[in-house]
Amino acid sequence: MEATSARFPANARAALGDADLRASLARLQREYRRDRAAVAARLPEFDALRDAAAAIKDHALDHLAFYLERFEERVIAQGGQVHWCRDGTEACEAVLAICRAEGATAVGKGKSMISEEIGLNAFLERNGIAPVETDLGEYIVQQRGEAPSHIVMPAIHLNVKQIADGFRAAHGALDPARALDGPDALLAEARTRLRDKFLSAEIGITGANFLVAETGSVVLVTNEGNGDLTHTLPRIHIALASIEKAVPTIDDAMALVRVLARSATAQEITSYTSLVTGPARAGDADGPRAFHVVLLDGGRSRLLGSERRAILRCIRCGACQSQCPVYGHVGGHAYGWVYAGPVGAVLTPALLGVPAAKHLPAASTFCGRCEEVCPVRIPLPALMRSWREEAFARRAGSATERALLKLWGAAVRRPALWRALVGPVSYVLAFCARRSGVYRALPLAGGWTGARDMPAPEGGSFVAAWARARKADAP
Numbered sequence: 001m002e003a004t005s006a007r008f009p010a011n012a013r014a015a016l017g018d019a020d021l022r023a024s025l026a027r028l029q030r031e032y033r034r035d036r037a038a039v040a041a042r043l044p045e046f047d048a049l050r051d052a053a054a055a056i057k058d059h060a061l062d063h064l065a066f067y068l069e070r071f072e073e074r075v076i077a078q079g080g081q082v083h084w085c086r087d088g089t090e091a092c093e094a095v096l097a098i099c100r101a102e103g104a105t106a107v108g109k110g111k112s113m114i115s116e117e118i119g120l121n122a123f124l125e126r127n128g129i130a131p132v133e134t135d136l137g138e139y140i141v142q143q144r145g146e147a148p149s150h151i152v153m154p155a156i157h158l159n160v161k162q163i164a165d166g167f168r169a170a171h172g173a174l175d176p177a178r179a180l181d182g183p184d185a186l187l188a189e190a191r192t193r194l195r196d197k198f199l200s201a202e203i204g205i206t207g208a209n210f211l212v213a214e215t216g217s218v219v220l221v222t223n224e225g226n227g228d229l230t231h232t233l234p235r236i237h238i239a240l241a242s243i244e245k246a247v248p249t250i251d252d253a254m255a256l257v258r259v260l261a262r263s264a265t266a267q268e269i270t271s272y273t274s275l276v277t278g279p280a281r282a283g284d285a286d287g288p289r290a291f292h293v294v295l296l297d298g299g300r301s302r303l304l305g306s307e308r309r310a311i312l313r314c315i316r317c318g319a320c321q322s323q324c325p326v327y328g329h330v331g332g333h334a335y336g337w338v339y340a341g342p343v344g345a346v347l348t349p350a351l352l353g354v355p356a357a358k359h360l361p362a363a364s365t366f367c368g369r370c371e372e373v374c375p376v377r378i379p380l381p382a383l384m385r386s387w388r389e390e391a392f393a394r395r396a397g398s399a400t401e402r403a404l405l406k407l408w409g410a411a412v413r414r415p416a417l418w419r420a421l422v423g424p425v426s427y428v429l430a431f432c433a434r435r436s437g438v439y440r441a442l443p444l445a446g447g448w449t450g451a452r453d454m455p456a457p458e459g460g461s462f463v464a465a466w467a468r469a470r471k472a473d474a475p
C-alpha cells in the first residue's frame with residue numbers, strides 16, 4: 001500500500017472531524033480498557049508471564065539465525081518448503097510463482113499483516129489472481145477498498161450502518177431491500193458469501209503468529225475459524241511470516257499465546273489456536289498437499305543489530321493501539337501505513353525510513369500507557385523518543401519546528417531563564433481566562449485548539465508550586 005504517514009497531520013485533522021469514527025474509537029477504548037483490566041486481574045501471574053514472554057522473545061532474537069535455520073530444517077523434513085525473501089518484492093514474487101505453478105486464479109486469505117506490508121492483494125490482482133479475505137473484519141474493509149485500521153480489529157473504525165452500506169454496494173446481486181440491521185444479519189451474509197470462496201479457492205494464504213523451530217510448525221491464533229478453513233480446504237497452503245516470529249519450542253509459543261490472547265482481545269484464550277506442521281500426510285482426513293512458508297526480512301535484520309531491537313519482540317497484539325489516547329482520537333488510517341498507534345510510530349520509521357514516517361514518533365503524549373500494557377514489555381516511549389532524536393539530527397522536520405525546538409531546548413537548559421519566562425506567561429494566561437477556565441483559540445497552538453479546548457493554567461508554575469509545597473512541609 002502507498003504510505004501516507006508523512007501526511008499524518010492532515011490525515012489526523014480529517015479523522016478528528018469524523019463523528020462516526022470518534023464514536024467507534026471511544027467505544028473501543030472504553031470497552032477494551034475495562035475488559036483487559038478484568039482479564040489481567042483474573043490471572044495473578046499475568047505480570048510474571050509478561051516477563052517470561054519478553055525473555056522468550058529476547059532469547060529467540062539473540063539466536064535468531066539458529067532458530068530460523070532449525071525451523072527450515074524441520075519444515076523440509078515434514079515435506080514443506082521455506083522461501084527466504086529479502087523484501088516485499090521478493091515475497092510477492094515468491095507467492096506469485098507458487099500460484100502460477102498451480103495455475104491458480106483465486107486465493108483465500110486469512111489475516112496477515114505481512115500481506116498488508118508487502119501489498120500482496122494489489123500485486124496479485126495486477127497479475128490476474130483474485131484474493132479474497134476470509135477474516136470477517138478484513139473482508140469488510142476489503143469490500144470497502146480500505147486498509148485495516150487496527151492489528152487485531154481491522155474494521156473497528158466502522159459502525160453497523162457503514163458496514164451494511166459496504167455490503168449493499170459490494171453484494172449488488174442480492175435484494176437491496178434486505179434487512180442488514182445488526183451484527184447477526186451482517187455475519188450471516190458474509191458467511192454465505194465466503195462459504196463458496198472457501199470451497200473454490202485453490203490456494204490458501206495465512207499469516208503466522210509464531211514459527212516453532214523445534215517442530216517446523218506455524219502457530220495460527222484466530223477467533224473465527226477462517227484461518228483453519230483457509231489452510232485445510234485449498235490444495236496449497238502458503239504461510240506468510242516475518243523472520244522475528246521464530247521461537248524455540250512449542251512451550252514457548254504457548255506461553256506467548258497466553259499473553260497474546262489476553263492483550264489482544266481480553267480473552268483468556270482465543271477460539272482457535274492451531275499448529276500447522278507440513279502438508280497433509282497419507283491417511284489424513286484433510287489438509288493441503290503442499291505447504292510453503294514465505295519468510296520476509298523486510299528490514300528486520302537491520303533492526304536486529306540496532307538500539308531499537310526491542311520492537312522485534314512485538315507479537316502484534318494491538319494492545320498499545322487500543323490503549324493509546326492518540327490512536328483513540330484519530331484511528332489507524334491517519335497513521336498512513338500498515339502499523340498504527342505506538343507500534344507503528346516505532347516500526348514505520350524502522351521499515352520505511354525517517355522521511356517517510358516523518359511525524360509518527362511525535363504522535364504521542366508519552367503518557368506511557370502503551371508500555372504499561374505491552375505483553376512483551378517493549379519500551380515504546382523510549383523508542384519513539386530515540387526516533388524523535390534521529391529525526392531532529394537528520395533535519396527531518398520543518399525549519400520552524402527545528403527553530404522552536406532549539407529555542408525550547410535553550411530555555412529549559414537554563415532554569416532561571418525558564419522560570420522568568422514561564423511564571424509571568426502562566427499568570428497572564430490564567431488571568432485572561434479567569435471566567436471560562438479554557439482557551440478556544442491561541443496563537444501558535446492552533447493544532448491543539450482546532451479540535452479541543454486548551455485548559456488555562458491555574459496561575460504560577462509547577463516549579464513554584466513545588467517550592468511552596470516543600471517549604472510548607474519543612475519542619
Ligand code: SF4
Binds near residue numbers: 314316317342
Ligand atoms: S508493541 Fe507491544 S502492545 Fe503493541 S502490538 Fe506489539 S506487542 Fe502488542
